[in-house]
Amino acid sequence: MLFHVEMTVDLPHDMAPARADELKAQEKAMAQQLQRDGVWRHLWRVAGRYANVSIFDVESPAHLHDVLSRLPLFPYMSMEVTALCRHASSVREGDA
Amino acid sequence: MLFHVEMTVDLPHDMAPARADELKAQEKAMAQQLQRDGVWRHLWRVAGRYANVSIFDVESPAHLHDVLSRLPLFPYMSMEVTALCRHASSVREGDA
Amino acid sequence: MLFHVEMTVDLPHDMAPARADELKAQEKAMAQQLQRDGVWRHLWRVAGRYANVSIFDVESPAHLHDVLSRLPLFPYMSMEVTALCRHASSVREGDA
Amino acid sequence: MLFHVEMTVDLPHDMAPARADELKAQEKAMAQQLQRDGVWRHLWRVAGRYANVSIFDVESPAHLHDVLSRLPLFPYMSMEVTALCRHASSVREGDA
Amino acid sequence: MLFHVEMTVDLPHDMAPARADELKAQEKAMAQQLQRDGVWRHLWRVAGRYANVSIFDVESPAHLHDVLSRLPLFPYMSMEVTALCRHASSVREGDA
Amino acid sequence: MLFHVEMTVDLPHDMAPARADELKAQEKAMAQQLQRDGVWRHLWRVAGRYANVSIFDVESPAHLHDVLSRLPLFPYMSMEVTALCRHASSVREGDA
Amino acid sequence: MLFHVEMTVDLPHDMAPARADELKAQEKAMAQQLQRDGVWRHLWRVAGRYANVSIFDVESPAHLHDVLSRLPLFPYMSMEVTALCRHASSVREGDA
Amino acid sequence: MLFHVEMTVDLPHDMAPARADELKAQEKAMAQQLQRDGVWRHLWRVAGRYANVSIFDVESPAHLHDVLSRLPLFPYMSMEVTALCRHASSVREGDA
Amino acid sequence: MLFHVEMTVDLPHDMAPARADELKAQEKAMAQQLQRDGVWRHLWRVAGRYANVSIFDVESPAHLHDVLSRLPLFPYMSMEVTALCRHASSVREGDA
Amino acid sequence: MLFHVEMTVDLPHDMAPARADELKAQEKAMAQQLQRDGVWRHLWRVAGRYANVSIFDVESPAHLHDVLSRLPLFPYMSMEVTALCRHASSVREGDA
Numbered sequence: 009m010l011f012h013v014e015m016t017v018d019l020p021h022d023m024a025p026a027r028a029d030e031l032k033a034q035e036k037a038m039a040q041q042l043q044r045d046g047v048w049r050h051l052w053r054v055a056g057r058y059a060n061v062s063i064f065d066v067e068s069p070a071h072l073h074d075v076l077s078r079l080p081l082f083p084y085m086s087m088e089v090t091a092l093c094r095h096a097s098s099v100r101e102g103d104a
Numbered sequence: 105m106l107f108h109v110e111m112t113v114d115l116p117h118d119m120a121p122a123r124a125d126e127l128k129a130q131e132k133a134m135a136q137q138l139q140r141d142g143v144w145r146h147l148w149r150v151a152g153r154y155a156n157v158s159i160f161d162v163e164s165p166a167h168l169h170d171v172l173s174r175l176p177l178f179p180y181m182s183m184e185v186t187a188l189c190r191h192a193s194s195v196r197e198g199d200a
Numbered sequence: 201m202l203f204h205v206e207m208t209v210d211l212p213h214d215m216a217p218a219r220a221d222e223l224k225a226q227e228k229a230m231a232q233q234l235q236r237d238g239v240w241r242h243l244w245r246v247a248g249r250y251a252n253v254s255i256f257d258v259e260s261p262a263h264l265h266d267v268l269s270r271l272p273l274f275p276y277m278s279m280e281v282t283a284l285c286r287h288a289s290s291v292r293e294g295d296a
Numbered sequence: 297m298l299f300h301v302e303m304t305v306d307l308p309h310d311m312a313p314a315r316a317d318e319l320k321a322q323e324k325a326m327a328q329q330l331q332r333d334g335v336w337r338h339l340w341r342v343a344g345r346y347a348n349v350s351i352f353d354v355e356s357p358a359h360l361h362d363v364l365s366r367l368p369l370f371p372y373m374s375m376e377v378t379a380l381c382r383h384a385s386s387v388r389e390g391d392a
Numbered sequence: 393m394l395f396h397v398e399m400t401v402d403l404p405h406d407m408a409p410a411r412a413d414e415l416k417a418q419e420k421a422m423a424q425q426l427q428r429d430g431v432w433r434h435l436w437r438v439a440g441r442y443a444n445v446s447i448f449d450v451e452s453p454a455h456l457h458d459v460l461s462r463l464p465l466f467p468y469m470s471m472e473v474t475a476l477c478r479h480a481s482s483v484r485e486g487d488a
Numbered sequence: 489m490l491f492h493v494e495m496t497v498d499l500p501h502d503m504a505p506a507r508a509d510e511l512k513a514q515e516k517a518m519a520q521q522l523q524r525d526g527v528w529r530h531l532w533r534v535a536g537r538y539a540n541v542s543i544f545d546v547e548s549p550a551h552l553h554d555v556l557s558r559l560p561l562f563p564y565m566s567m568e569v570t571a572l573c574r575h576a577s578s579v580r581e582g583d584a
Numbered sequence: 585m586l587f588h589v590e591m592t593v594d595l596p597h598d599m600a601p602a603r604a605d606e607l608k609a610q611e612k613a614m615a616q617q618l619q620r621d622g623v624w625r626h627l628w629r630v631a632g633r634y635a636n637v638s639i640f641d642v643e644s645p646a647h648l649h650d651v652l653s654r655l656p657l658f659p660y661m662s663m664e665v666t667a668l669c670r671h672a673s674s675v676r677e678g679d680a
Numbered sequence: 681m682l683f684h685v686e687m688t689v690d691l692p693h694d695m696a697p698a699r700a701d702e703l704k705a706q707e708k709a710m711a712q713q714l715q716r717d718g719v720w721r722h723l724w725r726v727a728g729r730y731a732n733v734s735i736f737d738v739e740s741p742a743h744l745h746d747v748l749s750r751l752p753l754f755p756y757m758s759m760e761v762t763a764l765c766r767h768a769s770s771v772r773e774g775d776a
Numbered sequence: 777m778l779f780h781v782e783m784t785v786d787l788p789h790d791m792a793p794a795r796a797d798e799l800k801a802q803e804k805a806m807a808q809q810l811q812r813d814g815v816w817r818h819l820w821r822v823a824g825r826y827a828n829v830s831i832f833d834v835e836s837p838a839h840l841h842d843v844l845s846r847l848p849l850f851p852y853m854s855m856e857v858t859a860l861c862r863h864a865s866s867v868r869e870g871d872a
Numbered sequence: 873m874l875f876h877v878e879m880t881v882d883l884p885h886d887m888a889p890a891r892a893d894e895l896k897a898q899e900k901a902m903a904q905q906l907q908r909d910g911v912w913r914h915l916w917r918v919a920g921r922y923a924n925v926s927i928f929d930v931e932s933p934a935h936l937h938d939v940l941s942r943l944p945l946f947p948y949m950s951m952e953v954t955a956l957c958r959h960a961s962s963v964r965e966g967d968a
Contacts, residue, residue, distance in 0.1 A: 009260045009261055009262075010148065010261070011261075011283065011343075011344075012148070012150075012157055013344060020309050021884050021887075021947070021948075023309075035193070036192070036193045039193040040193055040195050043193075043194070043195045043196060044195060050146075050159075050196065050199055051191045051193060051194045051196070051199070052106065052108070052188040052189070052190070052191055052194070052199060053188065053189045053190065053191040053192070053937060054108075054186055054187075054188065055186075055187040055188065055189050055875075055933040055934070055936050055937040055940075055953055056187075056875075056877060056936060056937055056940045056941075056951040056953040057951055057953070058941075060191055061108055061186070061188060063146075068201045068285070069201055069202070069203075069283035069284060069285040069343040070201075070285035070286060070343070072283065072285075072343050072344060073285045073341060073343040073344055076343075076344045077344075077346075083309070084309075087344040087345055089282075089283060089343055089344040089345070090150055090151075090157070090281075091150075091151040091152075091203065091261035091264065091281055091283055092148040092149065092150065092151065092157060092261060093148070093149045093151050093260070093261040093262035093264075093265045094148070094149065094262060095147045095148055095149040095156055096132070096149070097131070097132045097135040097136055097139075097147060098139070098147045098148070099136050099139045099140060100139060100146065100147070103146055103147070103148060105932045105933055105934075106933070107727075107728075107933075107955070109728060116693050117212050117215075117275070117276075119693075149265060151203075151261040151262070151264050151265040151268075151281055152203075152205060152264060152265055152268045152269075152279040152281040153279055153281070154269075164873045164957070165727040165873055165874070165875075165955035165956060165957045166727070166873075166957035166958060168727050168728060168955065168957075169725060169727040169728055169957045172727075172728045173728075173730075179693070180693075183728040183729055185727055185728040185729070185954075185955055186953075187875070187933035187936065187953060187955055188933060189932070189933040189934035189936075189937045190934060202340065204340070204342075204349055213404050213407075213467070213468075227385070228384070228385045231385040232385055232387050235386070235387045235388060236387060242338075242351075242388065242391055243383045243385060243386045243388070243391070244298065244300070244380040244381070244382070244383055244386070244391060245380065245381045245382065245383040245384070245457060246300075246378055246379075246380065247378075247379040247380065247381050247395075247453040247454070247456050247457040247460075247473055248379075248395075248397060248456060248457055248460045248461075248471040248473040249471055249473070250461075252383055253300055253378070253380060282342060282343075282349070283342075283343040283344075284340040284341065284342065284343065284349060285340070285341045285343050286340070286341065287339045287340055287341040287348055288324070288341070289323070289324045289327040289328055289331075289339060290331070290339045290340070291328050291331045291332060292331060292338065292339070295338055295339070295340060297452045297453055297454075298453070299453075299475065299535075299536075301536060308501050311501075356393045356477070357393055357394070357395075357475035357476060357477040357535040358393075358477035358478060358535070360475065360477075360535050360536060361477045361533060361535040361536055364535075364536045365536075365538075371501070372501075375536040375537055377474075377475055377535055377536040377537070378473075379395065379453035379456065379473060379475055380453060381452070381453040381454035381456075381457045382454060394532065396532070396534075396541055405596050405599075405659070405660075419577070420576070420577045423577040424577055424579050427578070427579045427580060428579060434530075434543075434580065434583055435575045435577060435578045435580070435583070436490065436492070436572040436573070436574070436575055436578070436583060437572065437573045437574065437575040437576070437649060438492075438570060438571075438572065439570075439571040439572065439573050439587075439645040439646070439648050439649040439652075439665055440571075440587075440589060440648060440649055440652045440653075440663040440665040441663055441665070442653075444575055445492055445570070445572060447530075474534060474535075474541070475534075475535040475536075476532040476533065476534065476535065476541060477532070477533045477535050478532070478533065479531045479532055479533040479540055480516070480533070481515070481516045481519040481520055481531060482523070482531045482532070483520050483523045483524060484523060484530065484531070487530055487531070487532060489644045489645055489646070490645070491645075491667065491823075491824075493824060500789050503789075548585045548669070549585055549586070549587075549667035549668060549669040549823040550585075550669035550670060550823070552667065552669075552823050552824060553669045553821060553823040553824055556823075556824045557824075557826075563789070564789075567824040567825055569666075569667055569823055569824040569825070570665075571587065571645035571648065571665055571667055572645060573644070573645040573646035573648075573649045574646060586820065588820070588822075588829055597692050597695075597755070597756075611865070612864070612865045615865040616865055616867050619866070619867045619868060620867060626818075626831075626868065626871055627863045627865060627866045627868070627871070628778065628780070628860040628861070628862070628863055628866070628871060629745060629860065629861045629862065629863040629864070630780075630858055630859075630860065631683075631741040631742070631744050631745040631748075631761055631858075631859040631860065631861050632683075632685060632744060632745055632748045632749075632759040632761040632859075633759055633761070634749075636863055637780055637858070637860065639818075666822055666823075666829070667822075667823040667824075668820040668821065668822065668823065668829060669820065669821045669823050670820070670821065671819045671820055671821040671828055672804070672821070673803070673804045673807040673808055673811075673819060674811070674819045674820070675808050675811045675812060676811060676818065676819070679818055679819070679820060681836045681837055681838075682837070682916065683837075683859065684916070684918075684925055707961070708960070708961045711961040712961055712963050715961075715962070715963045715964060716963060722914075722927075722964065722967055723959045723961060723962045723964070723967070724874065724876070724956040724957070724958070724959055724962070724967060725956065725957045725958065725959040725960070726876075726954055726955075726956065727954075727955040727956065727957050728955075732959055733876055733954070733956065735914075740777045740861070741777055741778070741779075741859035741860060741861040742777075742861035742862060744859065744861075745861045761858075761859055762857075762918055762919075762925070763779065763837035763840065763857055763859055763918075763919040763920075764837060764916040764917065764918065764919065764925065765836070765837040765838035765840075765841045765916065765917045765919050766838060766916070766917065767915045767916055767917040767924055768900070768917070769899070769900045769903040769904055769907075769915060770907070770915045770916070771904050771907045771908060772907060772914065772915070775914055775915070775916060779919075779920075781920060788885050791885075837919040838919070840919050840920060841917060841919040841920055844919075844920045845920075845922075851885070852885075855920040855921055857919055857920040857921070
């Protein structure tokens with residue numbers, strides 16, 4: 009099932025640059041693995057903001073929470089979660 | 105280029121049901137044609153609300169406005185438009 | 201899976217009382233049937249407002265949308281939907 | 297009587313991890329004791345956020361405040377409290 | 393137990409003046425009876441607005457809802473309800 | 489004349505506990521003196537929050553500001569002030 | 585004593601123009617009389633909006649409410665009231 | 681001097697189409713005349729909304745109000761006005 | 777021309793008291809000079825908050841920005857600026 | 873294509889003045905270069921706030937994000953991005 013998640017990152021200004029780089033690299037690796045696993049179905053950058061819009065394909069809200077709360081940047085992100093379902097006018101089979 | 109649009113429909117309670125049905129049928133036909141044309145790339149229902157989350161692939165903001173303002177339900181919808189771009193961590197070629 | 205839904209009812213002031221009574225009776229019957237079916241797990245009135253807080257146990261967001269959008273008062277309600285999952289500190293088996 | 301409480305946790309980023317772990321362990325122990333006592337009737341995680349939705353069964357608003365303000369994480373949580381009452385359409389005896 | 397309620401009245405502009413006068417007279421009579429009964433403990437006008445701030449002394453949230461929802465102007469008012477309790481610094485016995 | 493004030497306290501997490509205790513004790517002493525003086529007419533705790541709802545009986549807005557700005561916790565509180573007046577439906581002489 | 589009031593006018597679109605003109609003429613006459621009486625001390629138009637910012641010099645919140653609620657456009661205005669007092673840095677005697 | 685104005689149009693759904701067309705034609709004519717006069721310096725459509733972002737070059741706030749309040753669609757628009765000035769980093773002489 | 781400015785001060789809690797006193801004294805001196813110059817026409821304290829409501833009489837938005845951004849407390853204040861103009865119902869010559 | 877961007881700067885109060893000056897100088901140099909390149913088409917100061925309103929002329933949302941995220945003050949700014957298009961009533965060729 010699909011969930012729409014908007015994530016906004018807010019790193020503390022006094023975080024050491026090396027620590028920030030480390031977290032971002034870990035976040036990227038995990039994001040790419042989750043995409044290859046088919047869990048993180050879409051990932052787009054919001055133009056002009058340190059934020060993304062994502063579509064997750066998970067088995068349950070518990071699965072979604074498990075995935076999101078393990079993200080390395082989770083403690084520094086605010087999340088807005090919206091449950092999606094198939095639209096009666098959709099012609100795209102993959103967007104079930 | 106991609107734009108994220110959240111549309112919320114608010115039909116007046118005193119609209120004649122036949123008129124509402126007519127508008128919805130026209131909206132559905134146009135939405136499906138735009139999907140087949142590759143312009144309305146994704147269309148999902150927001151669970152529990154008369155609203156959708158959509159991704160449009162257009163040539164410009166002018167193209168987007170032209171598409172959205174021709175929708176039969178446009179006078180009865182509020183729209184939130186967000187410009188998207190490719191995320192550095194995306195592995196999905198189609199989400200350029 | 202569980203979803204938290206807050207529903208606020210806003211009937212037009214010019215709706216005929218008989219029509220309002222009819223809708224409310226239909227809503228009550230459907231709400232009670234859904235409770236007996238185990239789908240509408242909890243239903244509480246918000247003190248002082250024509251609103252409720254509910255917990256739904258459904259198979260998917262699509263199932264939730266199907267249930268909510270069939271409610272007789274759906275066109276007159278605003279809905280806030282929140283996906284829930286089991287809390288690591290919960291001791292109550294039924295709140296899975 | 298029942299109160300609906302949404303709690304959002306916001307730990308300072310510079311809190312020592314050992315202190316955070318200690319507070320979370322104390323919070324969990326107290327939450328479980330309150331559940332066993334029948335005071336904290338329901339406890340659900342909000343998917344994707346460090347937050348919960350809870351139902352408390354207390355003797356009075358003073359009792360509720362006493363319980364909430366003793367929670368180890370209370371200084372780091374924002375709370376939204378809503379008074380509930382039995383819904384005329386409820387068929388569940390326990391949700392009095 | 394005490395609840396703080398802020399009520400804002402919004403009468404439709406097309407309500408017949410005689411109907412509005414009738415509702416206001418009924419509201420006043422009920423408000424005064426509830427004050428004499430000790431249920432509506434305080435009632436103040438908000439300067440410059442068709443709104444009031446009130447303190448209710450009721451047996452439960454259900455009692456509060458029963459009282460508020462019977463008010464003749466209830467369909468035309470928005471309500472904000474806040475549960476109160478005795479403040480540790482209060483010296484006023486009556487504000488228990 | 490009467491003013492309704494909602495005060496929310498937000499102490500910095502890095503304030504020394506002894507300093508916090510000292511400020512709270514000073515605040516309590518001043519609050520009780522002002523109550524005995526008839527200036528701070530009502531003081532209630534908001535259930536579940538480090539906040540209060542208060543009614544002040546002062547000679548003028550200047551008097552109110554003088555009282556509030558001398559409170560030991562004033563630098564750590566946000567205040568919402570609302571001017572009240574006697575309600576035409578009030579039967580309580582003291583709530584002039 | 586001084587109160588700052590921001591008034592925003594929202595006339596129903598279906599009000600008869602003659603009725604609107606009548607109300608505006610009555611409002612103007614009363615506003616000018618209150619200015620000559622020294623009660624409505626300042627009155628400015630907000631550029632680009634059907635709204636004003638005003639300073640009232642009244643004897644009490646009750647006096648303010650009495651003045652505002654008698655304005656012919658009162659049923660069609662939303663009001664934001666703020667209590668003012670003399671600023672310690674003010675050099676203008678009249679702004680007491 | 682320059683003012684930034686965001687205008688959002690909200691025509692009543694029951695306005696006769698001929699009346700709406702008449703107002704829009706008058707609005708367009710006046711907007712184009714004001715542009716030729718150098719008063720309405722920039723005018724852009726907000727993509728996806730019946731709204732515009734505009735820059736006005738006027739002699740004073742009074743001049744701005746006079747221009748805006750004479751627009752045929754003024755009774756149906758909400759306006760947000762922001763005063764602008766030359767930016768120290770601007771290299772564009774015309775944006776004084 | 778006139779601008780309405782609401783300023784809210786938020787000094788960091790860890791600012792040295794001597795530095796805060798110094799800034800406040802400089803702010804007061806500049807505020808009084810600007811009042812004597814006729815630029816800062818009115819200055820009122822908002823009751824209960826570290827905030828003021830002010831009316832400035834300046835030559836342009838650029839002049840206003842120059843004045844406000846030179847205030848010693850400017851880095852610690854949030855500002856809301858509203859352009860004013862003469863109200864058609866005003867009888868006070870000075871409020872042009 | 874054109875995007876409207878409102879940028880608000882919020883430098884940490886504990887940033888060293890030399891570092892702030894360095895960042896501002898770099899920001900100014902880059903802003904001026906982008907203006908000369910025709911990318912940053914307009915740049916205005918918002919009167920009374922450390923904020924600007926800007927119009928960017930870019931090739932795509934990705935181009936916009938690339939430009940904005942390279943600004944030296946980007947980590948200290950909040951951005952609101954709005955996609956613009958030509959208005960049917962515009963007579964100004966350059967505002968395509």
